[in-house]
Amino acid sequence: MAETTTAAGLPSGFRGAEQGWPELHRIPHPPHRLPLLGDVLGASRHTPLQDSLKFARRLGPIFRRRAFGREFVFVWGPELVADLADETRFAKHVGLGVANLRPVAGDGLFTAYNHEPNWQLAHDVLAPGFGREAMETYHPMMLDVAERLTRHWDRASAAGRPVDVPGDMTKLTLETIARTGFGHDFGSFERSRRHPFVTAMVGTLTYAQRLNTVPSPLLLRGAARRNEADIAHLNRTVDELIRARRTASGDGRGHLLDRMLDTAHPETGERLSPQNVRRQVITFLVAGHETTSGALSFALHHLSRHPDVAARARAEVDRVWGDTPSPGYDQVARLRYVRRVLDESLRLWPTAPAYAREAREDTMLAGDHPMRRGAWTLVLTAMLHRDPGVWGPDAERFDPDRFEPRAVRSRPPHTFKPFGTGARACIGRQFALHEATLVLGLLLRRYELVPEPGYRLRVTERLTLMPEGLRLHLARRRVPAPALSSTPTESAGEDPASELRCPVHRAGE
Ligand code: HEM
Numbered sequence: 001m002a003e004t005t006t007a008a009g010l011p012s013g014f015r016g017a018e019q020g021w022p023e024l025h026r027i028p029h030p031p032h033r034l035p036l037l038g039d040v041l042g043a044s045r046h047t048p049l050q051d052s053l054k055f056a057r058r059l060g061p062i063f064r065r066r067a068f069g070r071e072f073v074f075v076w077g078p079e080l081v082a083d084l085a086d087e088t089r090f091a092k093h094v095g096l097g098v099a100n101l102r103p104v105a106g107d108g109l110f111t112a113y114n115h116e117p118n119w120q121l122a123h124d125v126l127a128p129g130f131g132r133e134a135m136e137t138y139h140p141m142m143l144d145v146a147e148r149l150t151r152h153w154d155r156a157s158a159a160g161r162p163v164d165v166p167g168d169m170t171k172l173t174l175e176t177i178a179r180t181g182f183g184h185d186f187g188s189f190e191r192s193r194r195h196p197f198v199t200a201m202v203g204t205l206t207y208a209q210r211l212n213t214v215p216s217p218l219l220l221r222g223a224a225r226r227n228e229a230d231i232a233h234l235n236r237t238v239d240e241l242i243r244a245r246r247t248a249s250g251d252g253r254g255h256l257l258d259r260m261l262d263t264a265h266p267e268t269g270e271r272l273s274p275q276n277v278r279r280q281v282i283t284f285l286v287a288g289h290e291t292t293s294g295a296l297s298f299a300l301h302h303l304s305r306h307p308d309v310a311a312r313a314r315a316e317v318d319r320v321w322g323d324t325p326s327p328g329y330d331q332v333a334r335l336r337y338v339r340r341v342l343d344e345s346l347r348l349w350p351t352a353p354a355y356a357r358e359a360r361e362d363t364m365l366a367g368d369h370p371m372r373r374g375a376w377t378l379v380l381t382a383m384l385h386r387d388p389g390v391w392g393p394d395a396e397r398f399d400p401d402r403f404e405p406r407a408v409r410s411r412p413p414h415t416f417k418p419f420g421t422g423a424r425a426c427i428g429r430q431f432a433l434h435e436a437t438l439v440l441g442l443l444l445r446r447y448e449l450v451p452e453p454g455y456r457l458r459v460t461e462r463l464t465l466m467p468e469g470l471r472l473h474l475a476r477r478r479v480p481a482p483a484l485s486s487t488p489t490e491s492a493g494e495d496p497a498s499e500l501r502c503p504v505h506r507a508g509e
Contacts, residue, residue, distance in 0.1 A: 081379055
């Protein structure tokens with residue numbers, strides 16, 4: 001079914017800041033606002049997030065931007081973000097960037113409106129698919145895919161060729177979610193060109209991003225036609241995947257797709273409809289790989305730039321894994337320092353750099369900013385994570401020790417939010433962290449990472465963030481000596497107060 005849009009071409013449910021924030025005039029905006037165009041001076045349509053970071057630094061913890069007649073409120077001050085995490089007064093807002101994906105993913109988990117019954121149904125049916133037991137069944141599949149990457153990198157290193165980090169991480173994470181989620185193989189490492197499914201997926205993400213940065217969707221008519229073709233391609237591929245699974249022997253092997261097709265809701269007995277299954281498959285293929293691929297790419301960039309950090313992480317891998325060729329599930333969780341490297345990378349470049357929250361009722365944000373029911377704001381995670389008040393005067397510096405348990409405990413809650421917040425936070429968090437820690441461990445153990453001379457980090461934005469043009473040279477390490485001790489010496493970096501509420505969401509969030 002086609003999505004409804006307002007007369008201005010905005011997805012239905014959109015409410016302008018003018019209606020939602022009675023004291024909007026008290027929220028600062030950039031100087032030099034142009035009539036019609038708004039706050040476009042000093043901004044590029046290719047880098048909306050990085051421009052917002054610039055404005056945030058100048059304008060403070062809450063500010064607004066206007067573009068082509070639409071006003072947006074941004075929040076990143078820790079007190080404001082903590083207040084927005086109050087689930088009794090606020091909820092996820094399916095904002096523009098996310099709503100633009102509705103034609104592709106409909107009421108799939110990520111794009112569902114809060115009131116849509118399929119959200120709760122799918123969440124309850126799929127949450128166990130991200131619990132510990134399910135993760136243990138995914139682990140050997142993740143390892144298999146990671147080994148395809150290392151074979152690919154071994155060839156590059158033997159030939160003295162640098163590797164294309166974001167390209168290869170995207171292949172890896174796509175193959176991992178396809179394999180663990182749906183028992184599918186896109187053959188990404190064997191192809192010289194991008195798989196057409198990936199091209200179509202990137203096309204729809206780019207189109208959704210562009211819709212945010214043009215005055216009217218009518219300006220994108222050519223792109224809209226290509227987008228429709230991309231969506232049709234995604235649907236066809238997914239339908240084939242589902243058909244293949246239905247005609248297979250029927251012995252579910254614990255993939256997410258098996259769960260979607262075979263599991264009834266534990267209380268109501270209800271099942272996901274075929275159309276909803278299609279939307280969830282697309283959702284997981286999209287949500288499950290770009291963000292993790294970006295997180296891995298940024299982490300590899302930082303490791304290549306900080307040989308001291310890389311050496312410490314590598315020493316941990318050698319100690320914990322010894323010379324086992326295939327580390328087990330529990331051995332990944334014991335890589336505490338590698339995990340900190342990942343957390344610190346996600347702090348500086350949270351690859352899903354913002355999320356939107358809306359007021360469930362008329363309320364006062366942090367006791368200071370009145371909001372009407374339905375008013376919404378974008379939480380600028382990437383700026384929250386760089387607030388010197390929380391992270392210190394050196395907040396821009398890469399330092400994994402910020403995630404030592406004692407340092408974590410000393411910070412106020414809701415100051416590290418790469419996976420969003422509340423009931424609608426990332427369902428794939430543990431999946432992503434396990435996959436990324438495993439892969440970083442395998443790569444650190446096998447290679448020295450050498451940066452390309454002269455490379456300076458540039459960040460591309462297309463709903464998610466990625467280091468642009470990042471290539472690394474690899475030097476093969478000798479096979480590590482057997483570990484002297486595999487006893488972990490450091491304790492978990494998890495929030496000690498956190499406690500399981502459902503298989504994927506922790507009470508502390
Ligand atoms: C480093 C990797 C990842 C990051 C940074 C990330 C980030 C996020 C964020 C910030 C949200 C909340 C969005 C919002 O409030 O609008 C979210 C939701 C979601 N993520 Fe992730 N994600 C990652 C990996 C994954 C993976 C691997 C999967 C699937 C296997 C996944 C599936 C989802 C889904 C389905 C939702 C929607 C949940 C709901 O609303 O019920 N994500 N993610």
